[in-house]
Amino acid sequence: xxxxxxxxxxxxxxxxxxxxxTVVSVEGSAxxxxxxxxxxxxxxxxxxxxSGGCVESAVAFEAQEVLxxxxxxxxxxxxxxxxxxxxxxxxxxxxxxxxxxxxxAR
Numbered sequence: 001x002x003x004x005x006x007x008x009x010x011x012x013x014x015x016x017x018x019x020x021x022t023v024v025s026v027e028g029s030a031x032x033x034x035x036x037x038x039x040x041x042x043x044x045x046x047x048x049x050x051s052g053g054c055v056e057s058a059v060a061f062e063a064q065e066v067l068x069x070x071x072x073x074x075x076x077x078x079x080x081x082x083x084x085x086x087x088x089x090x091x092x093x094x095x096x097x098x099x100x101x102x103x104x105a106r
Contacts, residue, residue, distance in 0.1 A: 007047045008039050008102070017042040018102040019063035023050050024074070028093025039102075042067045050097055051077070062099050072100035 011018050023036040031052035038048040038056070040063035050059055055077045062075050078094030 007045075011039075011041050011045065012102070016045075017067045019066045019099055020102055021050050021059045021063055021097050021099045023095050024098045025096035026093060027078070027095075030093045030095050032095075038063075040064065040067075051095065055095070059097055059099070062097075066099045067101055070101055072098065074098050 008018055019040050021038045021040065023032055023034050026034055032050055036048070036050050038046060038050045038059060040046050040060045042064060044060060044064065046056070046060055049056065058077065059075070062073065066073055074096055076094060076096050
């Protein structure tokens with residue numbers, strides 16, 4: 001996470017709302033481990049990764065919804081290994097991602 005903290009600081013200094021998505025559970029195979037994080041602004045800017053591309057856009061959408069509601073949420077993404085190959089994904093398994101707004105208090 002430290003490699004993109006300057007981006008979060010820059011976004012916050014510009015007055016942008018930011019949400020953090022964190023992988024909190026992995027079952028089966030997954031491209032990123034527990035603890036992987038991604039930051040998303042209300043405008044859709046992203047830093048970091050929770051899935052290596054498999055579900056990044058869906059997580060970004062959830063992050064924007066969390067910023068609108070100011071309510072954290074736990075989201076689950078999954079697909080069996082067999083289904084993954086059928087749809088062209090290299091990963092299978094299930095990940096759970098906790099999405100929360102970054103406190104804007106200074």
